[in-house]
Amino acid sequence: MSTMSMAAALNAALRNRMEADPKVLVMGLDVGKLGGVFRITDGLQKDFGEDRVIDAPLGESGIVGSAVGLAIRGYRPVCEIQFDGFVYPAFDQIVCQLAKFHNRSLGQVKMPVTIRIPYGGGIGAVEHHSESPEAYFAHTAGLKVVTCSNPSDAYWMLRQAIECDDPVIFFEPKRRYWAKGDVDTDARPAPLHKAHVVRPGRDATLVAYGPMVATALDAARAAAEDGSELEVIDLRSLSPIDTDTVVQSVTKTGRLVVVHEASVTLGMGAEIAARVQERAFYSLEAPILRVGGFDTPYPPSRIEEEWLPDVDRILDAVDRALSY
Amino acid sequence: MSTMSMAAALNAALRNRMEADPKVLVMGLDVGKLGGVFRITDGLQKDFGEDRVIDAPLGESGIVGSAVGLAIRGYRPVCEIQFDGFVYPAFDQIVCQLAKFHNRSLGQVKMPVTIRIPYGGGIGAVEHHSESPEAYFAHTAGLKVVTCSNPSDAYWMLRQAIECDDPVIFFEPKRRYWAKGDVDTDARPAPLHKAHVVRPGRDATLVAYGPMVATALDAARAAAEDGSELEVIDLRSLSPIDTDTVVQSVTKTGRLVVVHEASVTLGMGAEIAARVQERAFYSLEAPILRVGGFDTPYPPSRIEEEWLPDVDRILDAVDRALSY
Amino acid sequence: MSLHGHVPPEPDLIQLLTPEGIRVEHPDFPLSITDDEITSLYRDLVLVRRFDAEATALQRQGELGLWASCLGQEAAQVGAGRALRSQDMSFPTYREHGVAWCQDVDPVTLLGMFRGVSLGGWNPNENNFNLYTIVLGAQTLHAVGYAMGVVRDGAVGSGEKDRDTAVLAFFGDGASSQGDVNEAFIWAAAANLPVVFYCQNNQWAISEAVERQSRVPLFQRASGFGFPGVRVDGNDVLACLAVSRQALDEARSGQGPTLIEAYTYRMGAHTTSDDPTRYRLTDELETWRLRDPIERVRAYLVREAGVGQDFFDALDAESEALAERIREACRTLTDPGPLSPFDHVYAEQTDELAAQRAGYVDYLNSFEGAGH
Amino acid sequence: MSLHGHVPPEPDLIQLLTPEGIRVEHPDFPLSITDDEITSLYRDLVLVRRFDAEATALQRQGELGLWASCLGQEAAQVGAGRALRSQDMSFPTYREHGVAWCQDVDPVTLLGMFRGVSLGGWNPNENNFNLYTIVLGAQTLHAVGYAMGVVRDGAVGSGEKDRDTAVLAFFGDGASSQGDVNEAFIWAAAANLPVVFYCQNNQWAISEAVERQSRVPLFQRASGFGFPGVRVDGNDVLACLAVSRQALDEARSGQGPTLIEAYTYRMGAHTTSDDPTRYRLTDELETWRLRDPIERVRAYLVREAGVGQDFFDALDAESEALAERIREACRTLTDPGPLSPFDHVYAEQTDELAAQRAGYVDYLNSFEGAGH
Numbered sequence A, B: 001m002s003t004m005s006m007a008a009a010l011n012a013a014l015r016n017r018m019e020a021d022p023k024v025l026v027m028g029l030d031v032g033k034l035g036g037v038f039r040i041t042d043g044l045q046k047d048f049g050e051d052r053v054i055d056a057p058l059g060e061s062g063i064v065g066s067a068v069g070l071a072i073r074g075y076r077p078v079c080e081i082q083f084d085g086f087v088y089p090a091f092d093q094i095v096c097q098l099a100k101f102h103n104r105s106l107g108q109v110k111m112p113v114t115i116r117i118p119y120g121g122g123i124g125a126v127e128h129h130s131e132s133p134e135a136y137f138a139h140t141a142g143l144k145v146v147t148c149s150n151p152s153d154a155y156w157m158l159r160q161a162i163e164c165d166d167p168v169i170f171f172e173p174k175r176r177y178w179a180k181g182d183v184d185t186d187a188r189p190a191p192l193h194k195a196h197v198v199r200p201g202r203d204a205t206l207v208a209y210g211p212m213v214a215t216a217l218d219a220a221r222a223a224a225e226d227g228s229e230l231e232v233i234d235l236r237s238l239s240p241i242d243t244d245t246v247v248q249s250v251t252k253t254g255r256l257v258v259v260h261e262a263s264v265t266l267g268m269g270a271e272i273a274a275r276v277q278e279r280a281f282y283s284l285e286a287p288i289l290r291v292g293g294f295d296t297p298y299p300p301s302r303i304e305e306e307w308l309p310d311v312d313r314i315l316d317a318v319d320r321a322l323s324y
Numbered sequence C, D: 001m002s003l004h005g006h007v008p009p010e011p012d013l014i015q016l017l018t019p020e021g022i023r024v025e026h027p028d029f030p031l032s033i034t035d036d037e038i039t040s041l042y043r044d045l046v047l048v049r050r051f052d053a054e055a056t057a058l059q060r061q062g063e064l065g066l067w068a069s070c071l072g073q074e075a076a077q078v079g080a081g082r083a084l085r086s087q088d089m090s091f092p093t094y095r096e097h098g099v100a101w102c103q104d105v106d107p108v109t110l111l112g113m114f115r116g117v118s119l120g121g122w123n124p125n126e127n128n129f130n131l132y133t134i135v136l137g138a139q140t141l142h143a144v145g146y147a148m149g150v151v152r153d154g155a156v157g158s159g160e161k162d163r164d165t166a167v168l169a170f171f172g173d174g175a176s177s178q179g180d181v182n183e184a185f186i187w188a189a190a191a192n193l194p195v196v197f198y199c200q201n202n203q204w205a206i207s208e209a210v211e212r213q214s215r216v217p218l219f220q221r222a223s224g225f226g227f228p229g230v231r232v233d234g235n236d237v238l239a240c241l242a243v244s245r246q247a248l249d250e251a252r253s254g255q256g257p258t259l260i261e262a263y264t265y266r267m268g269a270h271t272t273s274d275d276p277t278r279y280r281l282t283d284e285l286e287t288w289r290l291r292d293p294i295e296r297v298r299a300y301l302v303r304e305a306g307v308g309q310d311f312f313d314a315l316d317a318e319s320e321a322l323a324e325r326i327r328e329a330c331r332t333l334t335d336p337g338p339l340s341p342f343d344h345v346y347a348e349q350t351d352e353l354a355a356q357r358a359g360y361v362d363y364l365n366s367f368e369g370a371g372h
């Protein structure tokens, strides 16, 4: 057990997989000497060489397209997309090739490709550096989509993603990179696609993931002071979704608020609401409410904190849910 | 008033706008002499010339990217994407540029660009020719997304889309191109973003759009024979969504089934379910159910009819909704 | 000086067999080949054409949903295909039936996706022939990644004949305009990868003539990225073979990528759904008929190699037998089951999709005897 | 023949003013320019550098969230910017502060997005200077589309000086690897558009040296697409001006696109967030300091044009005044209101978004006096 930042945990996971399996390669922009703009690949090129930690030419389609080719040849590439807003040039290769290749080959070619994407806002950045594109990928059959909210999950989930024989889009909440936490590298990790109840409660359920888990926990603590016990679920996996865990909680609490940074329309909250209202219809005492980014482009950074869901907006929704 | 196919109606709408406004250009692959693979642009190049009906070099990013540039120069381009599955190379230009440019310029540059996309299955085609990518766009702030289900809407909605000062993704249900219907080119059209109740009913509401409207109507007719009156809503606009019309119907029927070809997870049905359960919570007598494509890649065409929602699958969901 | 003053001359095609069937030499691409070998190439050309014609016929009969014919491009494909060694990997578009043939892929295998019973479904690593890729240009980046793997595996420049590996990536004149193809050039050049890019310029991208894509010959594109490009008579199987061999050899030995432009012609429609009379003149077709890739080899074999009528008769019979076999086999390609879409979405099935499948099973079962 | 035999020689840079400040002639790019004009170019270079330094300082002081400095690239930018006519349109990346300056865009305008109070927010059609584009290469296709519009407007090759219009598209050495940039080349070449592509090869794309992107000089890329490419000393403002003028003239007169590679150096960090010591040696910086784009003009002015200390003193004062004004103005760039994100999503606001905005207004109002 040791205490480390999420960035360090991700680095350790990469290192672990590269040591274990010579087929694991890391590729992306500036992942070599620089160690990535967030230093997640720090030191890897020095230790594993330039042919395993590859500074790619500047093209995201090239990064993912060549990862597909590497996978056909039996490799297990881990691609870094520098920022959320730069994944779109690779969208065609992800949606039409990476996600579909295994199926197209009737299971004869595996696509064990991990695509790491630092995502989300709150770091005061310029345009395209604070987006939350996870719903695009969760809507795409053939992909698995996960996200971590703490160093331990960062470590284990990235290991599991790399070990997985399917393509995994791995979202890293960039504003939580430097928060520290305990990581037990000898533990038995939870299954990759399992949601976690991170705070038990009985009055309402909060579902969050990635960067919003900490915010949801803050909200739950604030609510507790006002006498409401919120159960907080860290979804962890966005595709597949561990609906059972959410439904079980809602069966108990009768109320659900889903929180994410992405624009609310057709965000993950929509899917969770649709599923839960179907599976827990008779348990719901209030409509499922969603707290998300507004249906606008991500705003200039000086007002991002207002645009992003925060404790107040979450509590406002909780109050509304409780008022039914 | 005249009777024409949807293909002819779309052609007439393009012709109407090109005649009215010299800034309207048509561009895409094979839109010139060939008139497009579906002949929607048939004859336009002959009548309006090669500089207004432009056979583009073969690159979708180029098509949309140059449309953005044309819009900056004051033009009003109508782009054709040849098939649904080929829009992804343009995804970056659509999401990061087309959708955001007006906002980035604080409203000083308009993006009156229409992107026509033949979409959906049921035509026995090979891979990438039968997909329903509408949710990706409906999740993207800054775009408007609409789809037509009949020749009259095809005519009017395309005219309105081209007239709109915002980017509109215009989805055309390719398997309905040849179905005929009345078009009154002198009528006063309904607002572009208004949903239509296309069959009144009291027992349950069916929401569909594009290719599935005809299927939903078939289902409603079948249900009527069994004594259930289904209200069918043609959503028409996928962003923004005319939630009021749906809520109003559900307030009356208490039951809602949403139908689309796209994969069910994070498809339009998710958003509609999330909104309606919130706004019509006390009216719902059953959970909102979704009938959509499965969460798999689009299947080989020989089994597409089984994969796609059909009357039986819709009625099965209606039965389940009615059984609550 | 005017920046725009210089107009480069149109290049000569590399040709080793004229349309009249005369064997000529090219100083840069010597080819020592026996008449037996030419006969064997001829056989491939004829069988590919016959198979292709049969597929077109099967489409007309409703047995296939679509067919993308390679009529007219047989030499470009067989020349390239026969230059591959068994360890090499090829990345086709959707039209390289002639390459598939050379890689020993059963033609019937190719029919599945056109019939609509699969999305491809073969194993690319079985015959080193990648799955057909419909999204234009995407496969060129896959070729690049595969080649990166080849290099890392030490399978370039080792000097071992059966180890050193090249990758052959196909694309069309139209696809040359896609960002992906150009990124593939950049990657291959920057890392000196063993990729041979093989552009079949068949003059058309559906209805768009190649002039829509480029005002200079496509092979020239390569020089701007820093690797050699060459234009070959794509209807001359000997030239295609010689140039492909050379480029693949240089790739295997570590000299990096090459772009080959095989200058050819799509004699048929784009696919069986297309109507080329809307956009091109029959004159053009006539001109290209005179350059038919098969006729010239036959002329050579008859006139120069003394191949007798027996051989041609036997080959006719073999062609018909092949067509017959394909026809039969096509009809027996059965539809996949309704649950098959769930089978291979993931290598590690998710509980979620398994549940969706189970729900669908229940639904299907509900019809048993339900009178629906 | 070996396909890979031929290695083209490295080209000479086009240069009109040596690093030592000696005026030289280039046979292909004559430039008749007065010392007054050179003095005025010098003023631009100095003011741009001062403004850029002030922005970097403002970032350090926390007034900006980020700054992408153009230190070292002033000549490449001012040379190109001063070649534009008022009807021409320019499409920058995010680093062309020197071009903005030449286009009379108030430097303070540029600060908004780096401060985080806007996403750009200026009107591209006001100064014919497009919004900064952060997604690499995207703007090159916008330039292409704009140029299509120019052609359709009859504003090319008319012979009217104030009518004929060219489009100048900027991108970096790194961005040259993006599909979009290459598609832009294809479109511009195929339709012979009046676009001048201007690549500032500043040797680095964040931590990646230009060799990661290309093994041949980037200007060569153009020839493969069928239009001229030329490499100019990007630290020589006279050469950049002369070559840009020529290329823009030819574009306006209907001769089509040109690629200019301005060979220069990013003297600072990629942005204020970057730490270049992790990936490059200070030696390199020293080499390039000797080629400083401003020093050489000053040397020329002092030695050849007899410009006296008065001028330099006055310019220093002007620089400081500019810096002062920017500093003040930056601090007063106020944050947008919390409702502003809803304002310009659409030209025709949707009921849906209006309702979302109204809900947010109610929410915000709920705090009034609520003690939150």
Ligand SMILES: Cc1ncc(C[n+]2csc(CCOP(=O)(O)OP(=O)(O)O)c2C)c(N)n1
Pocket: B029, B058, B060, B082, B086, B089, C095, C134, C135, C136, C171, C172, C173, C174, C175, C176, C202, C204, C205, C206, C266, C270
């Ligand atoms: C990205 C993409 N856009 C559009 C299409 C539709 N399409 C299929 S084939 C074709 C023309 C291809 O021309 P070319 O590359 O010359 O190959 P050819 O068909 O001539 O062999 C087009 C536009 C596609 N398959 N992929």
Ligand SMILES: Cc1ncc(C[n+]2csc(CCOP(=O)(O)OP(=O)(O)O)c2C)c(N)n1
Pocket: A029, A058, A060, A082, A086, A089, D095, D134, D135, D136, D171, D172, D173, D174, D175, D176, D202, D204, D205, D206, D266, D270
């Ligand atoms: C599509 C895309 N991918 C990644 C980035 C992140 N990024 C910003 S600048 C940069 C390097 C650009 O290098 P270059 O084109 O040489 O321009 P320079 O910064 O040197 O002016 C990168 C990778 C981006 N902005 N857009």
Ligand SMILES: [Mg+2]
Pocket: C172, C173, C174, C200, C201, C202, C203, C204, C205, C206
């Ligand atoms: Mg072609």
Ligand SMILES: [Mg+2]
Pocket: D172, D173, D174, D200, D201, D202, D203, D204, D205, D206
């Ligand atoms: Mg650079």
